[in-house]
Amino acid sequence: MLWLGLLAAPALAESVPFSCVILPGDDVASITLTNSLAGDASCFVTCRFQTTKYNNNPQITCAKPVPAGKEVEMCRLTSGGDKLVKLREGHAECTRLPRGGN
Numbered sequence: 001m002l003w004l005g006l007l008a009a010p011a012l013a014e015s016v017p018f019s020c021v022i023l024p025g026d027d028v029a030s031i032t033l034t035n036s037l038a039g040d041a042s043c044f045v046t047c048r049f050q051t052t053k054y055n056n057n058p059q060i061t062c063a064k065p066v067p068a069g070k071e072v073e074m075c076r077l078t079s080g081g082d083k084l085v086k087l088r089e090g091h092a093e094c095t096r097l098p099r100g101g102n
Contacts, residue, residue, distance in 0.1 A: 011095045018092035020047035026083040031074045033092050035066040041094035042066075045074050048089050051082035058084075066094065 017034045033045045044063035051058065062075035 011098075013093040013095045016043065016092050016094045018045045018047075018090060020045075020049070020087045020090045022049070022084045022086075026085075027079045029060075029077045029079075029084055031060060031062055031077065032071055033066060033074050033094075034071040035068055035094050037068060037094055037096050039068050039099070040065060040097045041068070042097055043074070043092065043094040045092035046090060047077070047087060049077070049079075050085045050088050051079060052085060053082040056080075056082055057088055065097065 014037060016036050019032045021030050023030055029047065029049060031045055031047050033043055035041050035043055043066045044061060046059065046061040048057050048059040058077060058080060060075060060077040064074065066072050
C-alpha cells in the first residue's frame with residue numbers, strides 16, 4: 001500500500017530582497033538580506049563583484065536562518081587585496097522553515 005498522503009510537500013524557495021554593498025575603502029562588501037516571508041526561513045544569498053584586477057570577480061555565498069520580517073547582515077566579503085569596483089550579479093532566496101519540531 002502506498003502512503004503518498006504522508007509525504008511532505010517539497011519546500012519552495014522564494015526570491016527575497018537583498019543588498020550587496022561595497023563599504024568605504026572598497027576592500028570589504030556587506031551582504032544583507034530581508035526575510036519577507038510570513039515565517040522564519042532558511043535563507044541564502046550570493047553576490048559576485050568586479051575588482052580593479054582583470055578577470056578577478058570574487059563571489060561569496062552565505063546561508064543561515066533568518067526570522068520572519070527581519071533584515072540581517074548575512075556575511076562580509078573581503079577583496080583579497082584588490083579594490084572592489086561594482087556588483088556584477090547577485091541572488092537571494094529563502095525557504096520557509098517547517099512549524100514545530102519535526
